[in-house]
Amino acid sequence: MERKNLVAIGVVWPLISFAFFFGLWELAGWWPISVAFPPFSKTLLALLAMIADGSLPRAYLSTFQPLVIGMVLCGIAGIGFGIGMGLSRAVEWFTLPIFIILQAAPMAAIIPLITYLYGIGLTSKVLAVVFLAAPVIVMNSYKGIRNTNPSLIQMCRSFLGTKRQEVVKIVLPHAGALIFAGLRLGLAMGFIGVVIAELLITPTGIGDLITYHSSVADYPEMFAAIASIIVIAALTIHGLERLERTLFPPEIRGS
Amino acid sequence: MPGDAIVEIRGIGKIYETGVEALTNVTLAIPPGKLSTLLGPSGCGKTTLLKIIAGLIPPSAGEVWVKGKKVEGPGQERAFVFQDFALLPWANVLRNVAFGLELRGVPRERRDEIARRQIAEVGLGGFESSYPNQLSGGMKQRVGLARALAVDADIILMDEPFSSVDEQTRRKFQEELLDLLRHRQKTVIFVTHSIEEAAYLSDQIILLSPRPGTVSRIIHPNVERARSPDEIRRDKNYLDTVDEIWQILKHYVA
Secondary structure, three states: OHHHHHHHHHHHHHHHHHHHHHHHHHHHHHOOOOOOOOOHHHHHHHHHHHHHOOHHHHHHHHHHHHHHHHHHHHHHHHHHHHHHHHHOHHHHHHHHHHHHHHHHOOHHHOHHHHHHHHOOOHHHHHHHHHHHHHHHHHHHHHHHHHOOOHHHHHHHHHOOOOHHHHHHHHHHHHHHHHHHHHHHHHHHHHHHHHHHHHHHOOOOHHHHHHHHHHHOOOHHHHHHHHHHHHHHHHHHHHHHHHHHHHHOOHHHOOO | OOOOOOEEEEEEEEEOOOOOEEEEEEEEEEOOOOEEEEEOOOOOOHHHHHHHHHOOOOOOEEEEEEOOEEOOOOOOOEEEEOOOOOOOOOOOHHHHHHHHHHHOOOOHHHHHHHHHHHHHHOOOOOOOOOOHHHOOHHHHHHHHHHHHHHOOOOEEEEEOOOOOOOHHHHHHHHHHHHHHHHHHOOEEEEEEOOHHHHHHHOOEEEEEOOOOEOEEEEEOOOOOOOOOHHHHHHOHHHHHHHHHHHHHHOOOOO
């Protein structure tokens, strides 16, 4: 009985919250606060129409290309670099400043430079994703490795563990949760990167939908495109967060 | 130096990179099958000395010999019990206890069988699949002890193993430790800052002076251990030993 109540609360309150938010949006659209601000109902209809005529799915197919390629590159090379920096002072000395600068730099300012060097194709867009996502992935992996409990390392050595066993059985599992969190934060940055790239380099995919509909004053379509990328990014990140909690529940995490 | 010592410590000194001199000219013999305690004020280098014996820290001067061989690093004949337990949080009790054997490449079934036996012996039967964060401090240290016993080392090095364990658990644990050691003929080197603990458990108490630590006195408490724990705690020799140690240590406490 109580369980049922909890489930009901877990479903009902978010629904009320959504209804309230979309209701306000609807009102504001009819007010109207601006001609460029469509009500929720029109935006929703535009969204459904764009799904039905295939323009939205096509746009995502092209947006996901640089995003997926960039994230796979970051996942492999970024975690690799982070682990390398955590394990070796030489790699740390060489690479750490680069990633600290990358993390602090406003990336949108670098995009024209990337375009100048690599043109307007897929390469530039992948690079935009990588430049935004890599720093947090690398830094999290690096910190995960560096924060290994020194007592566990001593324990491994005292029971005659080799250097290899120390890395495989202590350091990497210890860093696992932080590395995964880095991937999740990196993906959030990757979404930003791909949209910036599609708006600033050449309009393709979802960036194209936003720019095109804005230029011909199809505001419901423009808003639908913007809302769709926000929803997709938020749902993906939320999904990863849940996966993270399943894979690394608090009771098995390192201190 | 007595010839039958299992561990010989010869002129050990340790100066840390920071310039702090932790130990100077420590010379000691540890008899086999007995419990020796390193006791002293905090900062006297007890733990440093224990870790040097374990081969985890290299000494700046002197040598440690274990069973006639010079210590160059950790070895099969020594097992360490850590003050902060040093358990893998992502591994259950069974894997933690078997971890020393896992590192040595003992096959899964064999090491699990040994680990199960040790877990039962330290009184943790039924907790094999629990994770360290689900256990109390006393239970965690039992896991640490079982892990050290599982590799069947002759010498067990214990670094303040009961310091993060509450008082009642500690007493029970001490009694069980004595019981276990009586059966196993292990050599134990034990670091503590508790006078009562040292007097209650030890065959030999090595009193260290404050930094830089050196051997200030060696005491052999003549406590009859075959008797019950409560009798030991009322034993005249036990009480005399506690008093004797306190008379020396109180000069070190500023």
